[in-house]
Amino acid sequence: MKKFILLTAISVSLASCGNQKNENSSGISIDGSSTVYPVTEAIAEEYRTVAPDTDVTIGVSGTGGGFQKFGRGEVAITNASRPIKEDERAIAEENGISFVELEVAYDGLAVIVHPENDWVSCFTVDQLKRIWEPSAQGNIKRWNQIDPTWPDEEIRLYGPGVASGTFDYFTEAIVGTSGSSRGDYTASEDDNVLVQGVSGDKYGLGFFGLAYYEENSDKLKMVAVDGGEGCIEPSAQTVSDGSYAPLSRPLYIYVNSSSLDNPEVIDFVNFYLTEASDLLDDVGYVPLTDEEYEREQAKFAAFVEQKANQQ
Amino acid sequence: MNNIRKNRIKDQVFKFWGIACTFLGLILLMIFIGSIIVDGVQRIDWSFITSLPSRKAERAGIYTALMGSVWILIFTTIIALPLGIAAAIYLEEYAKESKLASLLEVNISNLAGVPSIIYGLLGLEVFVRIMEMGASVLAGSFTLALLILPIVIVSTRESIKAVPKSIRDASFALGASKWQTVSQQLLPASFGGILTGIILALSRAVGETAPLIVIGALAYVPFAPESPMDEFSVLPIQIFNWISRPQHGFETNAAAAIIVLLLITFIMNGIAVYFRNRWQSKLK
Numbered sequence: 001m002k003k004f005i006l007l008t009a010i011s012v013s014l015a016s017c018g019n020q021k022n023e024n025s026s027g028i029s030i031d032g033s034s035t036v037y038p039v040t041e042a043i044a045e046e047y048r049t050v051a052p053d054t055d056v057t058i059g060v061s062g063t064g065g066g067f068q069k070f071g072r073g074e075v076a077i078t079n080a081s082r083p084i085k086e087d088e089r090a091i092a093e094e095n096g097i098s099f100v101e102l103e104v105a106y107d108g109l110a111v112i113v114h115p116e117n118d119w120v121s122c123f124t125v126d127q128l129k130r131i132w133e134p135s136a137q138g139n140i141k142r143w144n145q146i147d148p149t150w151p152d153e154e155i156r157l158y159g160p161g162v163a164s165g166t167f168d169y170f171t172e173a174i175v176g177t178s179g180s181s182r183g184d185y186t187a188s189e190d191d192n193v194l195v196q197g198v199s200g201d202k203y204g205l206g207f208f209g210l211a212y213y214e215e216n217s218d219k220l221k222m223v224a225v226d227g228g229e230g231c232i233e234p235s236a237q238t239v240s241d242g243s244y245a246p247l248s249r250p251l252y253i254y255v256n257s258s259s260l261d262n263p264e265v266i267d268f269v270n271f272y273l274t275e276a277s278d279l280l281d282d283v284g285y286v287p288l289t290d291e292e293y294e295r296e297q298a299k300f301a302a303f304v305e306q307k308a309n310q311q
Numbered sequence: 312m313n314n315i316r317k318n319r320i321k322d323q324v325f326k327f328w329g330i331a332c333t334f335l336g337l338i339l340l341m342i343f344i345g346s347i348i349v350d351g352v353q354r355i356d357w358s359f360i361t362s363l364p365s366r367k368a369e370r371a372g373i374y375t376a377l378m379g380s381v382w383i384l385i386f387t388t389i390i391a392l393p394l395g396i397a398a399a400i401y402l403e404e405y406a407k408e409s410k411l412a413s414l415l416e417v418n419i420s421n422l423a424g425v426p427s428i429i430y431g432l433l434g435l436e437v438f439v440r441i442m443e444m445g446a447s448v449l450a451g452s453f454t455l456a457l458l459i460l461p462i463v464i465v466s467t468r469e470s471i472k473a474v475p476k477s478i479r480d481a482s483f484a485l486g487a488s489k490w491q492t493v494s495q496q497l498l499p500a501s502f503g504g505i506l507t508g509i510i511l512a513l514s515r516a517v518g519e520t521a522p523l524i525v526i527g528a529l530a531y532v533p534f535a536p537e538s539p540m541d542e543f544s545v546l547p548i549q550i551f552n553w554i555s556r557p558q559h560g561f562e563t564n565a566a567a568a569i570i571v572l573l574l575i576t577f578i579m580n581g582i583a584v585y586f587r588n589r590w591q592s593k594l595k
Contacts, residue, residue: 029542031527038556041531042366048533057542058531059446060524060552069527190555211557282366284557 027055028259028268032066032079033165034189035209036251038283039105040079043272046279050271054264063165064088067254073097076259077269080252081107081165082178098257100303102269102296104276106286108210108234109170109247111223114202119143119150122224122231125174125246131155131205133175137182143203151203157185158197158206164189170207173246195220207247210234211284239286251285255300257307266304273297344573351566359567364531364549368560371553373568378535379448379528379543380517380575386452386539387459387516392509394456395463396498402464403471404493423461430458431525439526446527449539454522459512466508470501503590510583514576520547546572 030040037060044056058079061069066078071091083101084092092099111123127146130136143150160166162179172178186197191208198206199219213222213234224231227245238244253272259265273296277287288296362372402419406412434454444450474497482492498505523545530552532544546568553565 034555037530037552038366041364044531044533045363045365048363055534056531057529057533059527060530061527191557192555209557215557215559279366 027057028077028262028265029057029059029075030077030079030253031059031061031069031075032077032253033063033081033251034060035063035081035107035165036079036104036253039251039276039280039285040077040253040272042279042283043268043275046275047268047271051264051267054268056268062163063168064163067092070099070254070256071095071097073256073258076256076262076265078254080254081249082168082172083252084254099254100257100300102253102255102273102300103250103288103292104253104272104296105251105280106239106248106288107251108239108244108286109166109173109207109249110210110213110234111205111207111225111247112198112213112220113205113223114198114200115219115221116202117221120147120223122226124226125228128174128225129176131157132159132171132181134180134182137184153203156201156204157182158194158201158204159185159187160191160194160208161187161189166209169249170247173249209284210239210286214284236286240289248286250288255303257303260304260307269300270297273300347566347569347573350563351568351570354563354567355570359564360571363533368553368556368558368564371561371564373546373549373571375532375535376544376546376549376568377571379532380545380572382448382536382539382543383451383455383523383545384513384517386448387455388509388513390452390456391459391463391512395460395509396467396505398460399464399467399471400493400498403468404489404497419461419464423465427458427519428521428525430454431522433457434522434526445540446529446542447540448536448543450526451523451528451543451545452539454526455516455519458519458522459516462512462515463509466512467501467505470504470508471497473504474500501590503586507583507587507590510579510586514579514583517545517575517579518547518572520545520551524548546575 030044037058040058044058047054047056059066059075063080063082066075066080067084067088068091069075070078071088073095111128113120130146131140140146141154142152143155144152146155159170159181162181167181168178171181175181186194188194188197191212194206194208195212195216198204199216213220222233224233225244225247226232227247229243229245232238232244234244234248239248242248253269255265255269273293277290277293280287287293359372360377361374362370363374364376365371402412402415406415431454434450434457438444438450438453439446442450444453478496478500479492482496487495528548529542529544530548532542534541536543550565550568550572553561553568
């Protein structure tokens, strides 16, 4: 029995002395999108070689979860695979948080079918919309409903779950309203599950990040998308110059202005914007052009200056 | 005669059906573990254990996640052990007949069935936000301690119940008070069983992901926790994170990390079996 009392006492005393650490911590806390996570992880890993004493921590609450913490001022930086929504912005402003939005990379959404699918090589945005819009639920069930020359077979759909920024982006770009989609498709937050699904289903159709196609190109077939200017396949080139429209999207980080009191945050963000283009290839994303990175650096520099002037 | 033969055949058929059912789970588990080992065992080496997370699969390691899991285990034990044992003693020895006790009993068995993510939400609100612990080892440990508390309470009560009535009666007959009987006789006699229950509960806790993700456990931490207020990651989160990466090298890493996690639970279960056996032979 004495042991228990001792152990409890230890835990309580450890807890109380631990409290002090949080207040003068010099770490950089990051949270947010799991899509952007590999980019930020790569930067954090590389940043340790120049600033080994700075502890960068990264969570994966998702874009929405990240903005929630960001709006409460709980994290310095949040990763986002879509721009901040109005209600999220309102919450941040209510809590007196000003922030800057920085683009850090591009991600292409690949539209994928089974390799034995020989009838489709290009979708128009309108066709994709007819497949995925909410009114398609229960109505569009067979391939030949989209194009009479396609087989009279059931079309089986695979896509990310509703909580992901990828889902928000796809529905916004294709259907026109963010989050508006049919519900009767196989959803998974794990893109590798979607890869498995489409690669094992001759009449399957799915969409997910380009990196997942590139790693599995032997068992999947990519479909070009016609956004009004002809059929264009996603590639580093077409995603970065924006010609793969509308399914190429920028990835963002958001920086809280009050976190700039910690000079390590400024240093880290600058490091991010200068080194990202060299590291992105490792994680399967497409870098911005040099001019675009310079534009984002200038934007951040202006934000830092504005903050300095306020004080 | 004919009827007897029929019944014997039925008996045999049922016996083999029973064997098939018993082995189904085991065989599936063997296939799973086998394929994990084939995928991951060559990836396990010292640098895998001692390296930080990395964007390159072949450089990445589990050091911080492993350390996080160890810290979480230690603090979950420290929190759940006294709470669970005290609650069980109260329910078993002091509150035996009352209406309150039966109400508590029903609630505790219900709590054991609450999905773990609900505990995560509770932990986020109470420990992380209201008690301002942040997404720390301590907040994670309190959350997991709550999660396993019902299991600890139930198994502790069972062990106390299993102490022969003669020991209790002898103690009372010698004039010992209730507290003396509990602390001098019942607890020492049932300690092996209590420990077994706690270790089994902990090996469930070490595999939990959902509640820890909800309270804000991290995916990338470049340091091992140094105090209970530090942020942390745990092995299941690292595994989940690696499985969802596009590069195939991470699948091997995930398999290797699963082997490490399985080893931890097997070792813990082994310790539990050891204590149970020792305790049983002691009682006889």
